[in-house]
Amino acid sequence: MDRSFKEVLGSGKFVVTSELGPPKGTNLENMIHHVDLLKDTVDAINVTDHQSSVMRYPSLGGALIVKERGGEPILQMTCRDRNRMALQADLMFAYSRGIKNVLCLTGDAVVVGDHKQAKGVFDLDSSQLLTAIRTMEAGKDLGGSDLDGAVSFCAGAIVTPEANPIEPQLIKFEKKISAGAEFIQTQAIYDLDNFKRFMDYARPFGVKIMAGIILLTSWRMAEFMNKNVPGVFVPQPLIEEMKSAPKGGALAKGVEIAGRMIRRIKEESICDGVHVMAIGKEELVPDILKEAGILNGS
């Protein structure tokens, strides 16, 4: 990428990011293929950090690969697996290797993943991780000692606009902004009218907001998310639309829906950009963006 993610955020352009989940194992072929596919298509690529508490190749390693292949990585960092010492060390390492964007997350609970007996750390929470970054940028560590060489990051966080009740989420959203979040990626949204109401509230805070778009791959997946994924709500008409797809055409329908949503978000300037999560179908991200009328991230 010729511009850093921070420069893109400041440029006023409609921001497009996507994400990759590293593999379980050391065979990086598929991830590298997806990095090459996306690096010039989107403005930045998130690399997930043991998403859903399933142990994988580290986000730091994935972010380095994105960087090495000429992409702009956003390092996802959760507070689940590392205490404040390990988090600071990884932040210094990331900075020293040219990774300049961090997405601060609390992290899923250990018990929902594939190492159910592991110790969940949560020494910090997401807003405290943001504070840690800003503290280290000022040349201090969390123990109060001076750093010989500080860090500098474009730091972001997430929000769940469909959470119920919503007010506790909004209070935390405001804490994240106070703690220094420069951009916010949302949990998946499907009801744009609801999302507009959230944006009416969020816009005055001046933080850049990217709407989370998860590709629907089948109507069953939509119903599964409604039942099992906290803070995700797929309205019934969209489920019906997925059901109406011809046999073998569900994915194409999902691409069409995702593209249509992105197009509307951009045309109506509902928020500052989108974060596209294709969850294993990364090769379809360019198709989604074509459907949305956005080519090559322009």
Place this chain on the structure above:
Amino acid sequence: MIRSITKQKPFEEVLELLNGLDRIFLAGCGTCTTLCRTGGMPEVLDMASKLKEKDIIVTGHMVIPVACDELTHEAVEENQQAFSEAEAVLMMSCAYGVQTMSRQVDLPAIPALDTLFVGKEMGLGRFDEVCAQCGSCVLGLTGGICPVTACHKGLLNGPCGGTNNGKCEIDSDKDCAWTLIYLRLKEQGKLDLMRKYHDLRNHNVEPKPGKIRLPLE
């Protein structure tokens, strides 16, 4: 009343711990494990009959009134004969009781239960963990509900993204602590307290193992 909350170990694990010992004294506790139905008289009798089926001799059994009390030695003295015939004491108490017994007798004290948490009795047969003894109480800012304990992740600054219609992402039977705190503070007209940013926790207020010595005369 706070209670030490326990569950029974699988019987196979108890047998492994006994590891060939064939003469044991069996002791329950009249307080917490009686309430939890893990080590009261019915459970002690049930364990005794299961042991007998495995040809393990129960030299005696009793339910100690409060197994973690230093007076446990009186219970031992009352049953001196049965203790002297045993190779070990199988404890159907919490770990406090096991350790108290272990200091009182020369025999190995072997736990038949796992101690889960120190809980509050919320009604008959209902026990909740409400305090994690963190050494830095935040209840004054959280509507009297402890997020360090009641939030699975111990978060201080509000809910995570896993909060799900008032329930926790790990278990739909468990409430989201931050939803409870929010509702309580809202009711009290004190939502501003929820907006307060909590700095990093001190996890070593009293470094483990906790030890306090009062300067008594």
